[in-house]
Amino acid sequence: MKFSLKIWRQKNAQDKGSFVNYEVFGISEEMSFLEMLDVLNEDLTLKGEDPVAFAHDCREGICGTCGLFINGRAHGPLRETTTCQLFMRHFKDGEALTIEPWRAKAFPVIKDLVVDRSAFDRILQAGGFVSVNVGSAPEANSILIPKKDADHAFDAATCIGCGACVATCKNASAVLFVSAKVSHLALMPQGKPERQVRVLNMVKAMDNEGFGNCTNTGACEIECPKGITLASIARLRREYCKAKLKP
Amino acid sequence: MELNSHIPEGKLEEKWSSHKAGLKLVNPANKRKFEIIVIGTGLAGASAAASLGELGYQVKSFCFQDSPRRAHSIAAQGGINAAKNYRNDGDSVYRLFYDTIKGGDFRAREANVYRLAELSVAIIDQAVAQGVPFAREYSGLLDNRSFGGTQVSRTFYARGQTGQQLLLGAISSMCRQITLGNVQVFPFHEMLDIVLIDGRAKGIVARNLITGEIKSYAAHAVILASGGYGNIFYLSTNAKGSNATAIWRAYKKGAFFANPCFTQIHPTCIPVSSHNQSKLTLMSEGLRNDGRVWIPKNKNDNRSPEQIPETDRDYFLENRYPAFGNLVPRDVASRAIKQVCDEGRGVRGKMAVYLDLSDAINRLGKEVISERYGNLFEMYERITGESPYRTPMRIYPAIHYCMGGLWVDYNLMTTIPGLFALGECNFSDHGANRLGASALMQGLADGYFIIPYTISNYLAELGTEKKNVYHPNFREAENKVKEQVRKFLSTKGNRTVDDFHKELGKVLWDGVGMSRSEQSLKDAIDKIKGLREEFLKNVKVNGIDESLNQSLEKAGRVSDFLELAELLAMDALARDESCGCHFRIEHQTEEHEPKRNDEKFSHVAVWEYQGSDNPPKMHKEVLKFERIHLAARSYK
Ligand SMILES: Cc1cc2nc3c(=O)[nH]c(=O)nc-3n(C[C@H](O)[C@H](O)[C@H](O)COP(=O)(O)OP(=O)(O)OC[C@H]3O[C@@H](n4cnc5c(N)ncnc54)[C@H](O)[C@@H]3O)c2cc1C
Ligand code: SF4
Ligand code: FES
Numbered sequence: 001m002k003f004s005l006k007i008w009r010q011k012n013a014q015d016k017g018s019f020v021n022y023e024v025f026g027i028s029e030e031m032s033f034l035e036m037l038d039v040l041n042e043d044l045t046l047k048g049e050d051p052v053a054f055a056h057d058c059r060e061g062i063c064g065t066c067g068l069f070i071n072g073r074a075h076g077p078l079r080e081t082t083t084c085q086l087f088m089r090h091f092k093d094g095e096a097l098t099i100e101p102w103r104a105k106a107f108p109v110i111k112d113l114v115v116d117r118s119a120f121d122r123i124l125q126a127g128g129f130v131s132v133n134v135g136s137a138p139e140a141n142s143i144l145i146p147k148k149d150a151d152h153a154f155d156a157a158t159c160i161g162c163g164a165c166v167a168t169c170k171n172a173s174a175v176l177f178v179s180a181k182v183s184h185l186a187l188m189p190q191g192k193p194e195r196q197v198r199v200l201n202m203v204k205a206m207d208n209e210g211f212g213n214c215t216n217t218g219a220c221e222i223e224c225p226k227g228i229t230l231a232s233i234a235r236l237r238r239e240y241c242k243a244k245l246k247p
Numbered sequence: 248m249e250l251n252s253h254i255p256e257g258k259l260e261e262k263w264s265s266h267k268a269g270l271k272l273v274n275p276a277n278k279r280k281f282e283i284i285v286i287g288t289g290l291a292g293a294s295a296a297a298s299l300g301e302l303g304y305q306v307k308s309f310c311f312q313d314s315p316r317r318a319h320s321i322a323a324q325g326g327i328n329a330a331k332n333y334r335n336d337g338d339s340v341y342r343l344f345y346d347t348i349k350g351g352d353f354r355a356r357e358a359n360v361y362r363l364a365e366l367s368v369a370i371i372d373q374a375v376a377q378g379v380p381f382a383r384e385y386s387g388l389l390d391n392r393s394f395g396g397t398q399v400s401r402t403f404y405a406r407g408q409t410g411q412q413l414l415l416g417a418i419s420s421m422c423r424q425i426t427l428g429n430v431q432v433f434p435f436h437e438m439l440d441i442v443l444i445d446g447r448a449k450g451i452v453a454r455n456l457i458t459g460e461i462k463s464y465a466a467h468a469v470i471l472a473s474g475g476y477g478n479i480f481y482l483s484t485n486a487k488g489s490n491a492t493a494i495w496r497a498y499k500k501g502a503f504f505a506n507p508c509f510t511q512i513h514p515t516c517i518p519v520s521s522h523n524q525s526k527l528t529l530m531s532e533g534l535r536n537d538g539r540v541w542i543p544k545n546k547n548d549n550r551s552p553e554q555i556p557e558t559d560r561d562y563f564l565e566n567r568y569p570a571f572g573n574l575v576p577r578d579v580a581s582r583a584i585k586q587v588c589d590e591g592r593g594v595r596g597k598m599a600v601y602l603d604l605s606d607a608i609n610r611l612g613k614e615v616i617s618e619r620y621g622n623l624f625e626m627y628e629r630i631t632g633e634s635p636y637r638t639p640m641r642i643y644p645a646i647h648y649c650m651g652g653l654w655v656d657y658n659l660m661t662t663i664p665g666l667f668a669l670g671e672c673n674f675s676d677h678g679a680n681r682l683g684a685s686a687l688m689q690g691l692a693d694g695y696f697i698i699p700y701t702i703s704n705y706l707a708e709l710g711t712e713k714k715n716v717y718h719p720n721f722r723e724a725e726n727k728v729k730e731q732v733r734k735f736l737s738t739k740g741n742r743t744v745d746d747f748h749k750e751l752g753k754v755l756w757d758g759v760g761m762s763r764s765e766q767s768l769k770d771a772i773d774k775i776k777g778l779r780e781e782f783l784k785n786v787k788v789n790g791i792d793e794s795l796n797q798s799l800e801k802a803g804r805v806s807d808f809l810e811l812a813e814l815l816a817m818d819a820l821a822r823d824e825s826c827g828c829h830f831r832i833e834h835q836t837e838e839h840e841p842k843r844n845d846e847k848f849s850h851v852a853v854w855e856y857q858g859s860d861n862p863p864k865m866h867k868e869v870l871k872f873e874r875i876h877l878a879a880r881s882y883k
Contacts, residue, residue, distance in 0.1 A: 012794055030520040032630075038525055038745070045743045045798065050790045053797055055313065057486040059526050061626065062411055063317040078629075085629045110457055111795040114313075118434065121314050125426050129419035130378045134298040134695045137369070137376035141333065144387035154380040154405060157412060161316055190378045 001027040001093040005040065007052055008100045013108050013116075019098075029089040033076065034059060034066065036088055053112040061085040061225065064160030067167070068113055069100040074164035074223040082162065082225045102167035106174070106210045117163050119209035120177060126205035127198040128181045130190050149187050156183035158226045165220035165228075171212030176220040178206050179236035180228045186239055196243035203240055250503070250853060250868050253656040254358045259874050263362045266657070267700050271707035278303035280711040282466040283702065284451055286438045286493050288315035290323075290410070290687055291670025292472030293417035294694025300424030302699055307464060308421070308430055309453060311437045311488060311800070316418045319474050319486040320690065323410020324623065325533035326392060326402035327374075327687040329367040334391055338399040340364045345875065347685060350396040350576050351650070351678020352827035352843060353877050354506075354851070356870060358657060359675050363685075366692040371403055373695055377416040381405050392536050392619075394683035396576035396882075402684045407531055407623045413687055417694070437800065439731075440724040441469060441497050441666065447709075448666035450716065452724045454732075456800060459793040461728050465716040467709060468665045468702060471497060472694070475649035475671040477510065479808045479815065480760075481752025483646040484516060484529040490804040491811050494653050494672050502661040503866065504854045505654035505674035507811065508819035511681055511828050512761050513647035514580035517630055517640075518599045527645040528630060530602065530623055532683035535573045537607035537616065538640075540564050540584070542600050546592045552601055552639045563587055571882040578680045578828045578841075579882060581644035585761050586839060594641060603639035644761065648686060650677040650828070651818075654853045654868070658701035659693060662855075665705060669693035674851065679827025732792050735802040740785030744801045747782050751805070751812060754778065759816050764832045768820040772813055779809040814854060814863060821865060824848045845877050 002025045010017030024040050031039075034056050041051035057065040066083040070076035076086045091097070099113065107115040145153075159180035166174050182199050185191030191198070214233065221230050255266040273281065281304050285296045288310040296308040310318055332338040343364040348355055371389070375381065381403050382390040391400040405412040424430040433453070440452040442463065450465035476491035477483040498504045515530045541560045548555060564583060565572040575583075584600050593599050608616050613636060617624065624635045631641070653661050653668040655675055660667050670690040677685065758771030782805070790796045825834040825841030826848070834842040851868040 028521050028523070031523055032525070035521070035523050035525050039523055042743050042745060045787060045789055046741075048789060051798060053795050057312060057317055057488050058319070058322045059487060060322055060528055061629075062408065063312075063319075063321045063486060064314075065312065065317050080625075081629060085626070087629065087632075089632060114795060117313060121316070121422075121432075121434075124316075124419070125422040129423045130376065131423060132373075132376040132420070133301045134294075134373060134420075134699070137372040140331070140371045140375040141388050143375060145383055146387050147383045147385050150380050150383040150387075153378075154412075157380050157405075157415065158408060160411075161314065184380065185378050188378050188380065190376060 001029065001088060003027060003036065003091070003094070004096045006096065006098045007113070009052070009112055010109050012111055017109065027088050029087070031088045032059065032084060033086040033088065034084050053114050055114045056084055059084040062160060064162040067102055067162045067164060069102065069167060071098050074102070074168040075225050080225055080227050082160070102163050104166045104172035104211070106172065107163060107166065117161070119211070120161050120163065120174070122209060123174065123178060123202055123205045124181065127201035128185070130185065131194060143189055145188060153184050153187040156180045156187065156228065156232055159228055160226055162225060164223045164225060166211065168219045168223040169212070170217060170219070171215060173214040174206050174209070174211040175214040175233055175236065176224060176228055178202050179232040182239055183232045183235045186235065195239060196246055199236065199239040199243050248662065248855070250866055251656065252356065252868060253658060254356065255657065259357060259361050262358050263365060270700050270704040273703045273707050275303060277711055279305060281305065281706050282307065282714060283468050283470060284309070284464060284466040285470045285472060286451070287318065287472035287474060287670070288418070288421070289318035289320035289472060289474055289670060290414055290417055290690035291694045292318070292470070293414065293421050294691050295470055295472060295669055295698050296430050297417060297420035297424055298695050298699045299702070300421070300427070300429035303429065306424070306430040307433060307466065309433045309436045309438055311456060312434060314434055315421065315432055316415065318414065319489050320414045320687070321411050322486060323687055324407045324529060325394065325531035326404035326409045326684040327370070327413060328394065328401050328684040329371045329403060329688065330364055330401060331368055331371060333389060334400045336399045338401050342399065343367060343401065346397050347676065347682055348678065348875055349880055350682040351680050352841070352880055353678065353845070353849070353872070353875070354826055354870065355676055355678030357872060357874055363676050363689055363692050366696045367688050369696060370688060370691045374413055374416050377419060379405065379412045379416040392533055393574060394532055395535060395574045395580065396571070396682045397574070398571070404533065407533065407620055410687060413691065417691070438493050439496065439728045439803065441500050442720050442724050443500055443663065444715070444718050444720055447664045449714065450721065452721065452728050454728065457795055459796070461725055463716050463721040463725055465714040465721070467706060467714060468667065470667045470669060470698065471653065471672055472669040473672045475652070476808070476811060477646045477649055479751070479812055480646040480755050481748050482519065482524060482527050484513060484527050487526060490807070492804050492807045494668070495807040495811050497653060497661065497663065497666060499856050500663065501856070502663045502666055503654040504651070504814060505851050506651040506818065507815045507854065508759070508822060508829055509650035509679050509827065510646060510815070511577060511648040511650060512581045512644045513577055514584055514644045515602055515642040516645035517627065518596065518643040528626065529645070529647065530627060530640060530642055532577070534602060534604065534620060534623065537619070538573065538602045538604045539606060540573055540600055540602055542587055542592050542594060552603070568882045575882045576680055576682060581761060582830060582839070584644055588643070599641035599643045601639035602642045604635060605639065608636065648681055650674065650679065650681055654851070658704065659697055660701065660705065665709070667698060667702065669698060679829055731803065732799065735786065735788045735799060736792060738784065738786050738788070740787045742785050743787055744798055744805050747778065747786065748805045748808070751775070751778055751809060755812060755815070759819055762830045762832050763819050765820065768816050771816045775809065775812045775816065782806060782809055818852055818854065821852060822848060849877070
């Protein structure tokens with residue numbers, strides 16, 4: 001297979017950046033999308049050019065490091081699939097592929113396709129935890145959790161922090177990400193005592209980072225590789241209102 | 248230097264509690280005056296940073312990923328062991344201890360393993376309290392599954408994402424300490440050297456991966472929790488960034504390296520499919536709870552698997568190991584799979600066997616199976632284009648984990664005073680083969696429950712002297728690192744870093760992989776030496792130092808792999824016996840099981856660096872078994 005690539009190149013945060021066109025040949029269907037970029041980079045290196053920087057680590061869809069905007073879609077064309085889990089059989093031979101970084105004010109570009117998502121970390125630091133010190137935990141089975149609640153909490157907890165929700169949102173809102181963590185902990189008895197401070201602190205941190213407001217477009221739900229849904233956002237709103245109303 | 252493992256006297260069951268009672272403490276008001284550097288934010292590093300922060304120490308936490316949450320532990324799938332005996336199926340601390348020692352083919356320390364089994368129960372309590380959403384039964388109680396090498400159900404899990412959930416739990420505790428000002432994080436930073444002052448670890452030199460700045464950080468103690476070196480084989484189940492740089496550079500500064508040849512091969516991974524393959528994907532051992540491994544009886548049977556009737560299938564693990572069946576330990580399963588494939592009995596591309604869940608799907612229904620393994624099935628389908636609900640998975644063994652690592656004493660301190668090693672990067676608990684679901688357990692035991700005690704003993708003795716980042720040893724280390732960076736960028740050769748790495752991987756897989764012989768090891772050593780020389784002269788790294796430069800990062804890691812590879816092969820050559828993962832074809836039983844030589848090799852092989860021009864020196868830590876009777880390992 002061969003592909004025509006149009007890739008965003010940007011030297012650093014200060015550089016203006018622009019698209020550059022490349023051709024890749026000899027790609028097989030079994031190769032992953034990132035392996036296709038590896039082939040390009042090997043080629044560029046041998047030609048003496050700077051290879052394209054792109055973020056990745058596990059290549060298994062779980063670490064949340066990868067994240068490319070492919071033909072106008074965060075993580076490319078497949079539902080509930082991270083960039084690293086795209087395989088070339090999911091594309092057509094000869095297809096033109098436009099590859100861009102996540103674009104959002106709160107995620108400045110570091111180089112080429114790599115962006116700085118540390119804003120997410122700061123939001124978690126603001127309240128995404130249960131205050132329990134090592135040594136003070138009760139016996140595990142003394143906390144009973146109905147299976148349904150545990151399953152729902154798990155579904156929310158699977159967020160990988162990739163930022164696709166922000167990248168795809170026209171407002172660059174981080175609400176889906178925040179709602180996933182708030183839901184995970186609000187659904188479990190362990191998280192209940194701090195649920196109010198948690199939601200207030202996390203939402204405040206989100207606003208401070210320069211993410212936009214949520215206007216319910218629902219785009220985030222469509223692109224989230226882990227299937228986090230708008231129900232989670234609804235829960236965040238309820239948690240937030242309850243916390244605000246509480247004297 | 249004499250090795251002293253500092254294993255406490257007394258009865259096995261009492262060693263840890265009596266040892267703890269004797270350890271010195273740091274007074275609470277003084278804790279704030281101590282700074283501790285932690286390299287790594289996986290389960291071991293994050294749990295250590297969180298618990299040390301909670302105690303009031305000032306912690307600096309480093310990782311090379313863009314966020315601490317992305318450490319490789321996030322990818323662990325199947326589960327974590329704990330001797331809770333919630334099933335009433337005969338489990339106990341002693342049994343977990345025994346299974347682990349036996350699983351490791353009697354090449355681990357009794358005292359360490361017993362402590363690990365003891366601490367396992369508290370880990371589950373801690374994780375649940377943090378809000379880790381483990382799988383539950385309808386009663387609301389925690390659920391369990393079984394893993395290889397055991398006959399009890401003691402594995403706690405969160406679908407196929409146990410590592411993710413445990414890591415996010417540990418990271419959340421660390422986040423709280425960040426907010427409280429006790430932990431400071433340095434993502435996108437790679438440690439490139441460790442700095443010793445008067446023989447003690449007093450800090451590190453790290454490169455900021457975004458700006459290229461090379462800078463020193465001083466501290467009272469340094470903890471390495473940098474993960475395993477399985478990527479030395481290029482193709483492995485590890486994340487692409489996993490590397491040996493932190494431990495290798497510590498080794499070159501005087502930390503001894505133990506059992507480098509103990510590298511684990513996991514039986515159930517998706518087979519290699521393209522020559523540009525960049526990594527291999529694990530299909531969790533949890534699948535062997537419900538999955539059955541088979542090949543057609545007739546090697547020329549070309550029917551599709553669904554059409555092959557029971558009578559024409561060879562369930563070779565069940566037949567060969569009736570007592571443990573599909574749940575034999577990893578090394579045993581991997582070798583059996585390799586053997587049938589080498590005999591030309593593998594399926595389709597020949598280098599694969601079936602892992603079939605259809606019996607379980609028929610018995611339990613698709614829904615139950617999807618709840619247990621849904622994410623793994625989806626991953627398999629995305630990668631191969633085939634659905635395991637309809638047709639059996641094809642699997643083949645791949646490099647997965649390193650039992651070897653930096654040598655540590657019972658306090659998890661390396662041979663450099665003040666330098667500790669936690670998690671996969673130390674050698675401590677798994678002997679010659681790790682049992683499934685035990686790495687997460689070990690990483691968290693090290694970080695939550697062991698290091699907080701043992702480091703206080705070290706710091707109390709050290710006293711709150713001022714740290715000194717202006718010491719000339721820091722400048723010297725910085726200059727060395729800068730010089731290396733300059734060298735990579737100026738070599739301007741003809742081969743890429745990945746190209747060298749791939750070749751190294753092939754040399755190791757062929758010569759130091761699933762089976763090893765004197766000849767294959769000697770050949771490998773020669774090839775590694777040649778490749779290393781070529782790398783120095785012919786590597787091509789473009790771009791500049793003062794910005795993100797992924798090729799430059801890789802060059803440093805691969806250059807360390809090229810050095811470690813030789814030690815790995817030397818260790819395998821010196822260990823002239825078979826044990827666990829280390830299969831020397833010269834030493835096997837008639838049934839092709841590994842044959843240990845306890846008289847000569849019941850020791851940890853501990854290597855000391857002697858400078859680049861001299862071969863390393865081997866020390867032996869003799870393993871004393873006071874409780875367990877050494878026996879041939881049998882899973883029949
Ligand atoms: C696919 C897969 C599935 C697994 N499933 C299971 C399972 O189900 N159960 C189980 O028990 N085990 C499992 N394991 C094994 C287990 O995940 C690992 O052994 C364990 O997570 C290692 O944790 P760690 O904290 O030691 O290191 P890691 O999680 O590897 O973390 C290493 C950290 O060190 C940092 N680091 C490394 N070098 C440097 C440097 N030079 N400078 C700065 N930072 C550095 C990294 O950034 C990272 O933060 C699995 C492993 C794999 C590959
Ligand atoms: S909510 Fe979904 S899209 Fe957003 S960060 Fe989490 S996993 Fe990524
Ligand atoms: S590289 Fe880890 S999720 Fe894609």
